[in-house]
Amino acid sequence: MAAPDMTSSHDGRATGRLPPLDAVPRTRTVDVARIERAVRDILAAVGEDPDREGLRETPSRVARMYAELFHGLGEDPREHLRKVFTEKYDEMVLVRDISFCSMCEHHLLPFMGTAHIAYIPGGKVVGLSKLARVVESVSRRPQVQERMTEEIANLMVAELGAKGVAVVIEATHTCMTIRGIRKPGSECVTSAMKGLFRSNLSSRSEVMTLIGGNRR
Numbered sequence: 452m453a454a455p456d457m458t459s460s461h462d463g464r465a466t467g468r469l470p471p472l473d474a475v476p477r478t479r480t481v482d483v484a485r486i487e488r489a490v491r492d493i494l495a496a497v498g499e500d501p502d503r504e505g506l507r508e509t510p511s512r513v514a515r516m517y518a519e520l521f522h523g524l525g526e527d528p529r530e531h532l533r534k535v536f537t538e539k540y541d542e543m544v545l546v547r548d549i550s551f552c553s554m555c556e557h558h559l560l561p562f563m564g565t566a567h568i569a570y571i572p573g574g575k576v577v578g579l580s581k582l583a584r585v586v587e588s589v590s591r592r593p594q595v596q597e598r599m600t601e602e603i604a605n606l607m608v609a610e611l612g613a614k615g616v617a618v619v620i621e622a623t624h625t626c627m628t629i630r631g632i633r634k635p636g637s638e639c640v641t642s643a644m645k646g647l648f649r650s651n652l653s654s655r656s657e658v659m660t661l662i663g664g665n666r667r
């Protein structure tokens with residue numbers, strides 16, 4: 452059986468892949484003018500006339516849209532988990548159906564769906580809305596679903612010292628539905644189980660049942 456992979460390395464952020472909070476640059480902003488030039492180039496490259504009426508404002512619209520879709524790059528998701536409360540509560544906390552929209556980093560096409568985050572507190576709990584903020588921060592950047600799932604779980608372990616963390620993400624990838632293999636309706640499900648949810652089979656099946664809920 453796999454050892455709980457958090458207890459062994461839980462000494463702050465040994466498990467996370469992120470640099471120390473202080474090392475994260477605060478000044479990273481999106482270069483909107485540069486995106487505008489690039490979008491103009493793309494339009495010209497596909498054989499369009501970027502100066503025709505309908506397209507004239509498109510580069511700046513797309514640039515603002517990218518600034519919004521990638522704003523997570525300018526923030527550190529750990530900040531949302533800094534304000535914690537000391538609580539004796541040691542049963543599962545589950546926030547289900549956190550909707551998100553991210554950008555597949557391979558095609559720069561959106562993938563969207565819902566994230567479910569469960570944890571068993573190790574003495575520290577966090578405001579429930581903060582979990583949604585973590586999802587927002589991690590999803591608003593070029594991503595792959597597998598890494599996003601793992602990143603959220605690792606953050607919960609490293610920042611909250613949770614005894615168990617389960618993250619399940621269900622998403623539809625437009626790079627699969629509108630291009631390539633074109634399979635509309637297909638859904639990709641990923642999960643990351645840490646600590647008790649990994650080592651304890653009944654905890655794991657309990658959380659999976661609760662996540663499935665009465666929706667299916």
Ligand SMILES: [Zn+2]
Binds near residue numbers: 555557558560
């Ligand atoms: Zn893709």
